[in-house]
Amino acid sequence: MDPLISELLKHKEALIAVISAIGVTLFYFTYQLYKSRKYHLKELKALGLYQDEMKEVMNEKLGIKEKRISSKIKVYWKGNKLIFSKYNRAFGIKNFENLKQNLETLFGKKIELITHEKQWFSSQPKIILHTEAFPETFLLSQRPKLSVGQLFLGIDALNRPVILESIKDFTSALLILAPRGSGKSVLINGMLISFFETLNEQGRSDEYELIIADNKGTDFIDVADRFRGAYYQPFNLKDLRELVGRLRQHKAEVEATLEYLKAHRISPRHWDELRTKKTQFHVPKKLFLVLDEMKQYFGSGKQAPRLSKEPTADELELKERFDLTREFGQIVNWLVEQTRSVGSVICGASQSPNKSDYDYPDFVNFPVMVLGQCNAQQSIQLIGDASLNDNTLTRGKFVIRDEFGTRRFLAPLSIKIKGDGNGVR
Numbered sequence: 524m525d526p527l528i529s530e531l532l533k534h535k536e537a538l539i540a541v542i543s544a545i546g547v548t549l550f551y552f553t554y555q556l557y558k559s560r561k562y563h564l565k566e567l568k569a570l571g572l573y574q575d576e577m578k579e580v581m582n583e584k585l586g587i588k589e590k591r592i593s594s595k596i597k598v599y600w601k602g603n604k605l606i607f608s609k610y611n612r613a614f615g616i617k618n619f620e621n622l623k624q625n626l627e628t629l630f631g632k633k634i635e636l637i638t639h640e641k642q643w644f645s646s647q648p649k650i651i652l653h654t655e656a657f658p659e660t661f662l663l664s665q666r667p668k669l670s671v672g673q674l675f676l677g678i679d680a681l682n683r684p685v686i687l688e689s690i691k692d693f694t695s696a697l698l699i700l701a702p703r704g705s706g707k708s709v710l711i712n713g714m715l716i717s718f719f720e721t722l723n724e725q726g727r728s729d730e731y732e733l734i735i736a737d738n739k740g741t742d743f744i745d746v747a748d749r750f751r752g753a754y755y756q757p758f759n760l761k762d763l764r765e766l767v768g769r770l771r772q773h774k775a776e777v778e779a780t781l782e783y784l785k786a787h788r789i790s791p792r793h794w795d796e797l798r799t800k801k802t803q804f805h806v807p808k809k810l811f812l813v814l815d816e817m818k819q820y821f822g823s824g825k826q827a828p829r830l831s832k833e834p835t836a837d838e839l840e841l842k843e844r845f846d847l848t849r850e851f852g853q854i855v856n857w858l859v860e861q862t863r864s865v866g867s868v869i870c871g872a873s874q875s876p877n878k879s880d881y882d883y884p885d886f887v888n889f890p891v892m893v894l895g896q897c898n899a900q901q902s903i904q905l906i907g908d909a910s911l912n913d914n915t916l917t918r919g920k921f922v923i924r925d926e927f928g929t930r931r932f933l934a935p936l937s938i939k940i941k942g943d944g945n946g947v948r
């Protein structure tokens with residue numbers, strides 16, 4: 524054996540102590556480096572969240588002197604929350620709001636909400652940045668319990684339920700505009716199932732009537748069966764005739780009821796209270812109307828067909844189809860306006876976000892829009908900024924725009940869509 528090594532081995536304890544000291548030091552520096560990387564300390568400093576610079580200051584006795592001006596930072600993660608409990612004393616909540624975009628880029632996560640909390644040991648509030656915490660998927664079976672008339676859309680980025688109050692607030696005309704395969708039909712199924720399950724639980728299922736229009740004819744078979752809904756494929760003239768006939772009749776009934784209410788000076792908002800045995804008055808059911816694949820039957824550019832002197836069967840059919848589609852579109856417009864007072868639920872869905880692609884319905888009347896990914900220009904037209912130009916808006920993720928503003932949500936996975944292996948029941 525090398526004499527040097529054998530000599531060293533004689534002082535084993537000392538050797539172990541030296542190696543351990545080197546190890547601990549290395550570990551400490553690696554940990555510090557890791558920590559600063561994880562929390563982007565250098566970048567936070569550049570954003571002004573803390574300082575430790577030298578500054579020349581004037582001192583009356585000593586003249587110019589270099590002084591270290593430093594502020595401390597304490598920042599840590601707790602679940603999806605990034606918490607600042609010590610930071611530049613000059614900073615307040617407003618500064619964090621302004622830095623939101625920088626912090627999002629730095630940490631690679633969307634900040635959904637900024638809150639603050641008092642700290643007993645400091646006059647500075649703790650700043651809490653709640654970052655997006657969407658689960659991978661959310662199943663309909665995980666939904667919260669609802670009350671009658673609530674429309675459950677899914678959960679927001681902080682896992683809070685997104686619920687529309689179709690009876691209380693009458694915000695129940697929704698327009699879902701999102702690309703192919705983004706999860707529109709799954710979302711509508713989720714809304715339908717939770718809505719009608721709740722009605723059933725409360726023994727009030729006879730208050731609503733489910734009508735579905737969808738050219739595909741596959742995505743709503745189960746819900747239509749389960750909740751005794753009517754399922755129409757408008758490309759089929761017979762279906763279109765029946766559907767429009769039924770909506771026409773519904774409209775007539777609602778108008779008669781509104782007349783009655785007006786004559787008796789009753790606000791239509793009391794519609795539900797009239798539905799008692801005492802009143803002995805026929806109150807029509809409310810509609811839950813689903814219009815999926817809208818562009819296929821309301822797509823624009825269809826000219827009124829001209830009939831020749833002796834029209835052929837084809838020409839007559841085209842004309843009838845055109846007239847029925849127009850009546851269908853007009854009734855939908857009327858229904859959407861009426862939801863405000865009647866409380867019916869209208870849910871239209873389609874792939875194209877361009878208004879010019881549709882003759883009906885009138886988009887402006889829909890109080891709630893549910894939107895998927897689109898280009899920046901379309902996004903600006905729809906919500907006034909480019910935030911829909913976002914490639915994370917897929918597989919059940921949408922933006923909802925209602926009277927409270929815009930926010931992202933994840934719809935529940937409710938059904939297995941035909942030809943797709945990913946869905947679960």
Ligand SMILES: Nc1ncnc2c1ncn2[C@@H]1O[C@H](COP(=O)(O)OP(=O)(O)OP(=O)(O)O)[C@@H](O)[C@H]1O
Binds near residue numbers: 874935
């Ligand atoms: N909430 C969700 N969570 C997870 N995956 C989803 C969700 N919604 C939809 N998906 C996935 O996306 C697929 C397509 O969904 P869906 O058929 O509802 O899209 P779509 O927008 O209706 O498409 P199209 O415009 O072609 O009708 C589903 O089969 C499913 O695999």
Ligand SMILES: [Mg+2]
Binds near residue numbers: 707709742
């Ligand atoms: Mg669909």
